[in-house]
Amino acid sequence: MDLAEMTANMSLQNVNGKLQKKREDYIDWREYFMAMAFLAAKRSKDPSSQVGACVVNKENKIVGIGYNGMPLGCDDEVFPWGKNTPSPLDSKYLYVCHAEMNAILNKNAADVKDCSIYVGLFPCNECAKIIIQSGIKEVIYLSDKHAHKPETVASKRMFDAVGVKYWQFTPKNEKIEINFSDIDWNNMSPRK
Numbered sequence: 001m002d003l004a005e006m007t008a009n010m011s012l013q014n015v016n017g018k019l020q021k022k023r024e025d026y027i028d029w030r031e032y033f034m035a036m037a038f039l040a041a042k043r044s045k046d047p048s049s050q051v052g053a054c055v056v057n058k059e060n061k062i063v064g065i066g067y068n069g070m071p072l073g074c075d076d077e078v079f080p081w082g083k084n085t086p087s088p089l090d091s092k093y094l095y096v097c098h099a100e101m102n103a104i105l106n107k108n109a110a111d112v113k114d115c116s117i118y119v120g121l122f123p124c125n126e127c128a129k130i131i132i133q134s135g136i137k138e139v140i141y142l143s144d145k146h147a148h149k150p151e152t153v154a155s156k157r158m159f160d161a162v163g164v165k166y167w168q169f170t171p172k173n174e175k176i177e178i179n180f181s182d183i184d185w186n187n188m189s190p191r192k
């Protein structure tokens with residue numbers, strides 16, 4: 001198989017003899033940011049909901065990433081991940097840091113003013129306060145599964161009051177696969 005046949009088969013283009021991905025194979029920038037939030041969520045130890053968040057500035061640069069997890073130093077093998085527990089002290093909700101809070105606290109910039117936050121699940125009222133106070137102006141979310149919970153209604157009430165935009169993102173791709181073996185690590189090119 002020569003380079004032309006190979007590139008045709010691998011949705012690659014032969015530009016000046018170099019393998020280039022076809023334009024349509026590049027990830028849409030919004031899908032990229034939502035995918036980064038999803039990738040971060042993979043780090044969450046919460047057995048029932050893994051949520052990730054990605055803060056992006058006006059220049060489309062990532063300035064913060066986070067996922068839901070226990071506070072630094074609170075061993076997530078010791079602190080509880082339960083819910084609806086007989087004793088409220090055994091419920092994760094008292095302890096877990098939400099993805100949005102972590103993404104904002106993890107910021108790598110002086111502030112996150114006028115940024116957008118991509119998050120898997122619509123922010124709760126506590127995160128809405130943090131989002132507003134941090135100066136974030138746009139919330140892009142995938143799931144609004146708790147739409148009718150008071151926490152979510154309160155979030156929207158606050159966002160509407162201060163003009164924080166929020167909208168549901170629907171990815172074009174059903175999935176984005178990261179396959180380390182796609183790359184020939186010796187020369188960092190697509191594996192032939």
Ligand SMILES: Nc1ccn([C@H]2C[C@H](O)[C@@H](COP(=O)(O)O)O2)c(=O)n1
Pocket residue numbers: 046048049050051067068069083092096097098099100119121122123124127
């Ligand atoms: N926007 C959100 C919503 C939820 N979380 C976290 C908080 C918990 O760890 C978990 C939700 O648990 P569930 O009630 O679904 O068992 O997700 C978040 O970080 N950001």
Ligand SMILES: [Zn+2]
Pocket residue numbers: 098099100123124125126127128
């Ligand atoms: Zn929250």
